Amino acid sequence: MSRIGLKPITVPDGVTITIEGETSVVKGPKGEVRQHVPAGLTYELKDGAFIVSRPDESKSMRAKHGLVRSLIANQVTGVTEGFIKSLEIIGVGYRAAVKGKVLDLQLQFSHPVEYPIPEGIEIVCPEPTKIDVKGIDKQLVGQVAAEIRAYRKPEPYKGKGIRYVGEYVVRKAGKAAAK
Numbered sequence: 001m002s003r004i005g006l007k008p009i010t011v012p013d014g015v016t017i018t019i020e021g022e023t024s025v026v027k028g029p030k031g032e033v034r035q036h037v038p039a040g041l042t043y044e045l046k047d048g049a050f051i052v053s054r055p056d057e058s059k060s061m062r063a064k065h066g067l068v069r070s071l072i073a074n075q076v077t078g079v080t081e082g083f084i085k086s087l088e089i090i091g092v093g094y095r096a097a098v099k100g101k102v103l104d105l106q107l108q109f110s111h112p113v114e115y116p117i118p119e120g121i122e123i124v125c126p127e128p129t130k131i132d133v134k135g136i137d138k139q140l141v142g143q144v145a146a147e148i149r150a151y152r153k154p155e156p157y158k159g160k161g162i163r164y165v166g167e168y169v170v171r172k173a174g175k176a177a178a179k
Helices: 059-080 138-150
Strands: 016-020 023-028 031-036 042-046 049-053 083-090 095-099 102-106 113-116 121-124 130-135 161-164
Touching: 016 042, 016 059, 023 059, 031 059, 049 059, 059 138, 083 138, 121 138, 130 138, 138 161
Parallel strands: none
Antiparallel strands: 016 023, 023 031, 042 049, 083 130, 083 161, 095 102, 102 113, 121 130
16 A cells, blocks of 8 residues: 555645646746656545545556655645755865856866756856755756766765765775785
């Protein structure tokens, strides 16, 4: 039984949810998000709550029930509050800066890394060693943050690289001194 799917989604004022075929469209103060949803589920809006229900108790329907409810709840959160992923850069000479629609990363390669900022994403560098990825689509925000992190993952010996804020990097001892 999907416990997540049974929870109603509270719809704040100014947010509209519509299901067009196999696409859910959520509009709010920060914008509009579209998401593909599988067929077979039923949707209703009553008393300021959006309810997703399933027609039967098959295993695939139970799985889709919780998935779709979570996707629509994330869309509602995105158009009202937005999502943010914060990254930090550790290492001497490592830095980042936003130049127009490009994130310029200095990661001690022989060349600067230029990451084009996709539509619907805002990247802010409050400090040269901090990157904030903001947007209304949770999946896109996480994907962009993962792509930026992949340029220089944290290495296990000194911990240099790009990591999420709060990420713990397991450190290795390194070579023992020769006797």
